[in-house]
Amino acid sequence: MIPPDRLTAQLAFLAEIDKLKAIIRQTPLIDGSRRETDAEHSWHVAMMALMLAEHADEPVDAARVVKMLLVHDVVEIDAGDTFIYDDAGNADKAEREQRAADRLFGLLPADQGAELRALWDEFEARETADSRFAAAIDRFAPILNNHLSGGLSWQANGVQPDKVFIFNEPRIGGASKALWERTRAMVEESVGRGDFVVKGARV
């Protein structure tokens, strides 16, 4: 019989992470109606990992990649979402997220907290095939949604295509040549139709 305290700790964590539904990212829904939440993004990248694992250049364990992606943004409950093209916000991101990880994973029974923390540390370090592929999917997802929505968050933030290429080629192309080739094609198509031209539109 599992001690009831253990379930109480698990439910405290599961209730706390409900707050991930209230964190708004820069990425638009494809229909352009609003920006997605961190929880929605976490679900979408988990589905992407399941469907796209075969495109990883090194073999990956899709179930581990899914688990990593389900957990990867939980720290943003305390640290907030930092837009990848925001240099100032990225300067102290690591420190803010470490403190968040201590608090949030600390709510769980020790063994489970340590397991999720190790998974999140692995994701952040990008030193394994699983974490490199997870990080590639995490970068691929907003480009897909931006491309299909007509570039809404690129326009709203004045992001230019060279920045999209420079920031994303190492992480996406370093884990999947096929996904990078497709990313490049999507961004070039977006350039061709004027998605990067600032129209004053804000999602």
Added chain:
Amino acid sequence: MIPPDRLTAQLAFLAEIDKLKAIIRQTPLIDGSRRETDAEHSWHVAMMALMLAEHADEPVDAARVVKMLLVHDVVEIDAGDTFIYDDAGNADKAEREQRAADRLFGLLPADQGAELRALWDEFEARETADSRFAAAIDRFAPILNNHLSGGLSWQANGVQPDKVFIFNEPRIGGASKALWERTRAMVEESVGRGDFVVKGARV
């Protein structure tokens, strides 16, 4: 080399399921600020399955349960979300969802479409330990959020505690005695503090 057409079909599916972010459930966020989306719920139940799998009465494969829960609501893109306490809506739910499954999983390469369809069929049939536990988590999640939000969707829909017990005991208690015991305690606590008393509040 994987044919580019395969990636195109996968991305068509992954773009289509972005619509799950626009389907609003009855369940409130715990902070009561709004109702959650299907995509947010799918992420939250996947996290619950990971953390709570040890409470299943029969051994389950947590990674399979997670996969099932990530996929379980995708059919609502076409069929809509049906509130469990809505008898009329539940009468033709199965037929609407079958048509939705045909269309949505049909967007994928045949092997992957068949795999997700089989997983979704398994979830719906609840004849395996994995699917019974997934279905229990799917019922447990809205009770947790309702309880912690002060009963917002129970109030908004005039749901009474006896209905919560009758509808959920077989599915939750049939897969996890520990989760059902906790569910009962939460609902009783909600009864005690008046969460089921209709105050005219609407989420």
